[in-house]
Amino acid sequence: MNLRPLGDRIIIKKVEAEEKTKSGIVLPSTAKEQPLMAEIVAIGDEILNDEKKKEQVKVGDKVIFSKYAGTEVKVDGVELTILKLVDILAVVE
Numbered sequence: 559m560n561l562r563p564l565g566d567r568i569i570i571k572k573v574e575a576e577e578k579t580k581s582g583i584v585l586p587s588t589a590k591e592q593p594l595m596a597e598i599v600a601i602g603d604e605i606l607n608d609e610k611k612k613e614q615v616k617v618g619d620k621v622i623f624s625k626y627a628g629t630e631v632k633v634d635g636v637e638l639t640i641l642k643l644v645d646i647l648a649v650v651e
Contacts, residue, residue, distance in 0.1 A: 559633055563602040566611070566643045570596035570621065570628075571636065595622055595650065596639065605643055615643070620650040 563569050573595045598619045605611045615621065628641030 561600060561631075561633055561638065561640075563600050563640060564604075565602050566604045567602045567640055568598055568605070568615065568643060568646065569600040570623065570639050570641065571599050572596045572639065573620070594625060595620060597621075599638060611643060615646065615649060621646045622648045622650065 561569055598615055598617050598621060601615065601617060605615070623639075623641060624645045624647060627645035628639040630637060630639050632638070
């Protein structure tokens with residue numbers, strides 16, 4: 559199944575959190591923080607048709623997003639988040 563975001567929405571796939579601390583301590587999954595970094599999987603038409611917005615983000619970009627933003631969905635066993643462009647705080651370069 560494919561998802562196509564509508565309007566000014568973006569679909570992202572979260573990047574997994576570190577499983578070890580810098581000192582080498584292994585963290586259980588319950589102790590890990592939810593990642594706030596993700597990769598853009600798809601972009602809505604409203605963003606692609608707007609010259610200013612289109613230059614801000616593109617598919618494949620790594621981004622940082624608001625902690626409580628978006629709606630989480632599971633498609634073909636992959637967890638994705640659908641959020642608005644305004645919920646993206648920065649692009650990681």
